[in-house]
Amino acid sequence: MSIRINLDVMMARRHIAAGELAERIGITPANLSILKNNKAKAVRFSTLAALCRELGCQPGDLLEYRPDEEETP
Amino acid sequence: MRLSNEQSIRLSKVCVWLFMILLAALDLGCYWAVDWFIGTRPVLLGFGLREGLLMMSTIYLGSAPAWVLLINLHRLLGALAAGQVFVPANVARLRRVSWCCTAACLLCLISAFYYLPWLLVAVAAGFMALIVRIVKNCFAQAAAMKDELDFTI
Numbered sequence: 001m002s003i004r005i006n007l008d009v010m011m012a013r014r015h016i017a018a019g020e021l022a023e024r025i026g027i028t029p030a031n032l033s034i035l036k037n038n039k040a041k042a043v044r045f046s047t048l049a050a051l052c053r054e055l056g057c058q059p060g061d062l063l064e065y066r067p068d069e070e071e072t073p
Numbered sequence: 074m075r076l077s078n079e080q081s082i083r084l085s086k087v088c089v090w091l092f093m094i095l096l097a098a099l100d101l102g103c104y105w106a107v108d109w110f111i112g113t114r115p116v117l118l119g120f121g122l123r124e125g126l127l128m129m130s131t132i133y134l135g136s137a138p139a140w141v142l143l144i145n146l147h148r149l150l151g152a153l154a155a156g157q158v159f160v161p162a163n164v165a166r167l168r169r170v171s172w173c174c175t176a177a178c179l180l181c182l183i184s185a186f187y188y189l190p191w192l193l194v195a196v197a198a199g200f201m202a203l204i205v206r207i208v209k210n211c212f213a214q215a216a217a218m219k220d221e222l223d224f225t226i
Contacts, residue, residue: 027226031226032226034224034226035226039224040224040225040226041220041221041224041225042221042224042225042226043225043226044225044226047226
């Protein structure tokens with residue numbers, strides 16, 4: 001997947017634990033783990049908005065585009 | 074009378090078991106079944122030992138895909154009862170069922186050379202293979218969509 005989510009970086013900056021963040025944004029720790037480990041295939045706007053609200057950041061701080069090896073010319 | 078989902082699956086399982094019992098009976102009593110079949114049809118009076126053996130071969134060869142098909146159907150129903158519907162394992166089971174129907178179709182086509190009515194069975198088996206294949210395609214698509222949905226956070 002060429003879109004990566006830098007959730008762990010932002011969580012470390014804000015000193016917030018995974019369990020606490022999951023509770024605050026209303027998703028299960030298992031789903032947060034899927035997000036954190038870049039295993040998710042899609043992110044709902046509501047989840048993204050909740051993440052930005054709790055981490056005090058913009059979607060661009062969380063999401064990053066990294067071209068796959070086969071995509072690079 | 075409207076059956077609940079569980080009752081419907083249980084009924085399907087009973088039907089699969091009935092077919093398994095019938096198939097086992099046919100495997101065990103193939104000789105007598107063929108003997109009776111040839112004896113009761115005047116059109117088959119010309120049938121001798123060779124044709125009888127050919128008919129028994131068709132039944133025994135067809136028995137193998139029939140067992141694979143029934144076992145896969147039984148496992149599919151087990152998975153449905155457990156709430157696992159659109160999963161890759163079910164897609165693989167349906168694919169096997171479809172191939173079993175295709176194998177039966179080919180076998181019956183070949184058997185039609187010595188007994189023409191096998192052609193009807195071949196057409197029915199081929200049509201069944203097509204239906205199961207389309208259902209398999211639907212399951213594969215649904216499994217992919219479910220996978221996508223499961224990983225949408």
